Amino acid sequence: MSERDRYEGLSESERALAETVARASVDLDDVSRQRIRRHVMARVGGAGAPAWARRTFQRAAAVAAITTTLVSGASYAAAVSLPGDALYDVKTLSEDVALAVLPEGDLRDGVRERIAARRASEVRALVAEGADPVLIEEAVRAFESAAQRAWQETAGRSGVLQMTASGRRVMSAIDDIPEPLRERLQAALRAEEDTASAGGAGGTNEAGPGTGGTDDSGGTDASSDDRPGPGPGPGGGPDGNGSGTMQPDGSSGRQ
Amino acid sequence: MTERHVDKLVARAAAGDAKAFGRLYDLYAERVYAFVRGRVGDVHEAEDLTATVFVKAWEAIGSYRVRGLPFGAWLFRIARNAIIDAYRRSARTQEVPVEELGDATDEQPLDEAVIARVDAEVVRDALARLTEEQQSVIQLRFVWDMSIAETAVALGKSEGAIKAMQHRALRAMARHLSEGERE
Numbered sequence: 001m002s003e004r005d006r007y008e009g010l011s012e013s014e015r016a017l018a019e020t021v022a023r024a025s026v027d028l029d030d031v032s033r034q035r036i037r038r039h040v041m042a043r044v045g046g047a048g049a050p051a052w053a054r055r056t057f058q059r060a061a062a063v064a065a066i067t068t069t070l071v072s073g074a075s076y077a078a079a080v081s082l083p084g085d086a087l088y089d090v091k092t093l094s095e096d097v098a099l100a101v102l103p104e105g106d107l108r109d110g111v112r113e114r115i116a117a118r119r120a121s122e123v124r125a126l127v128a129e130g131a132d133p134v135l136i137e138e139a140v141r142a143f144e145s146a147a148q149r150a151w152q153e154t155a156g157r158s159g160v161l162q163m164t165a166s167g168r169r170v171m172s173a174i175d176d177i178p179e180p181l182r183e184r185l186q187a188a189l190r191a192e193e194d195t196a197s198a199g200g201a202g203g204t205n206e207a208g209p210g211t212g213g214t215d216d217s218g219g220t221d222a223s224s225d226d227r228p229g230p231g232p233g234p235g236g237g238p239d240g241n242g243s244g245t246m247q248p249d250g251s252s253g254r255q
Numbered sequence: 256m257t258e259r260h261v262d263k264l265v266a267r268a269a270a271g272d273a274k275a276f277g278r279l280y281d282l283y284a285e286r287v288y289a290f291v292r293g294r295v296g297d298v299h300e301a302e303d304l305t306a307t308v309f310v311k312a313w314e315a316i317g318s319y320r321v322r323g324l325p326f327g328a329w330l331f332r333i334a335r336n337a338i339i340d341a342y343r344r345s346a347r348t349q350e351v352p353v354e355e356l357g358d359a360t361d362e363q364p365l366d367e368a369v370i371a372r373v374d375a376e377v378v379r380d381a382l383a384r385l386t387e388e389q390q391s392v393i394q395l396r397f398v399w400d401m402s403i404a405e406t407a408v409a410l411g412k413s414e415g416a417i418k419a420m421q422h423r424a425l426r427a428m429a430r431h432l433s434e435g436e437r438e
Contacts (some may be wrong), residue, residue: 019397028285043310044313
């Protein structure tokens with residue numbers, strides 16, 4: 001916009017004031033600007049990575065989608081099972097298989113993130129169906145463990161937090177979980193994000209938002225340590241120090 | 256950076272290109288921050304809100320239509336709503352000192368000597384004493400660099416209303432600055 005247009009219809013004194021306002025208002029220093037940028041780009045998919053890095057990641061995401069479909073195709077019922085279901089062990093076994101065959105890298109990172117998303121979805125589903133609080137508590141802990149592994153493995157290997165499409169799916173899954181559990185899960189994510197960011201390289205990498213990816217319910221995401229136990233059967237309950245409002249009530253199995 | 260370049264970046268960002276969105280951030284960060292900073296007293300809160308605005312923009316950019324509202328106006332609306340949400344969340348209410356502003360016929364002259372002396376903090380204080388709409392007009396016109404017509408679109412007002420609001424806002428600011436000078 002030209003100077004003439006910018007100050008159209010203003011007297012000289014009004015123009016002087018307008019110019020003063022413009023000068024006074026823009027005070028975002030470079031350090032703050034970059035700090036906000038890192039925060040924003042961590043949410044949208046990283047910042048500043050070369051195009052080849054994005055393409056590599058996108059290819060990996062596509063392969064992950066294919067792998068996911070192949071493995072989960074063995075048993076859709078198992079893939080959508082929840083902690084406490086008979087088929088839940090089949091689901092987690094398929095996850096173990098997927099992780100066991102994957103080398104370290106973007107593909108494995110993506111799977112790790114989808115594991116966390118899957119654990120979050122399980123918490124949401126258990127809460128929605130009014131499951132046993134013991135089971136929910138275990139699912140929450142499984143999520144915290146999955147998030148920790150996903151974030152730490154990714155950040156530890158690449159030096160940056162890569163918030164990909166899977167990562168956003170984790171966020172999205174959490175959004176639908178009612179309080180106070182949602183705050184607890186978000187706190188777990190923030191803790192991992194802070195840890196990863198603190199050890200990161202300053203946000204100079206960029207991961208594209210990802211392509212492909214499949215619905216969480218059909219994934220092969222897995223970790224033998226990132227899922228609830230077999231359920232609060234005799235002697236199999238939690239250690240009783242659960243936080244939040246979800247306390248063991250001694251009941252067993254899903255309701 | 257022309258409007259056409261901005262539209263291209265927006266289209267790429269809408270297709271999932273994070274780097275293009277990063278460029279949009281670079282282009283608009285100062286403007287968004289300046290607007291937010293004028294509404295919240297704390298620098299850190301202003302930074303958090305600025306980040307929130309851009310994250311919300313990223314989440315919604317898939318629904319943005321290049322041929323509709325100009326991107327700057329669209330982003331401004333997100334910023335404005337984010338501030339309203341933040342106020343609601345914190346259960347704080349902003350005093351809107353409409354009664355302090357006088358009416359449109361207030362013809363107190365602008366003292367250019369006063370204007371020349373005031374520092375940035377004083378100007379921001381004077382700006383903060385305007386009504387929400389007046390602040391928006393001043394920010395969009397002289398910080399976001401929007402024309403009268405663009406400002407009218409962003410705020411959903413007529414061009415005549417924007418001109419009148421701009422005039423009143425500058426007069427009110429001048430009065431606040433003069434008062435500050437006398438104190």
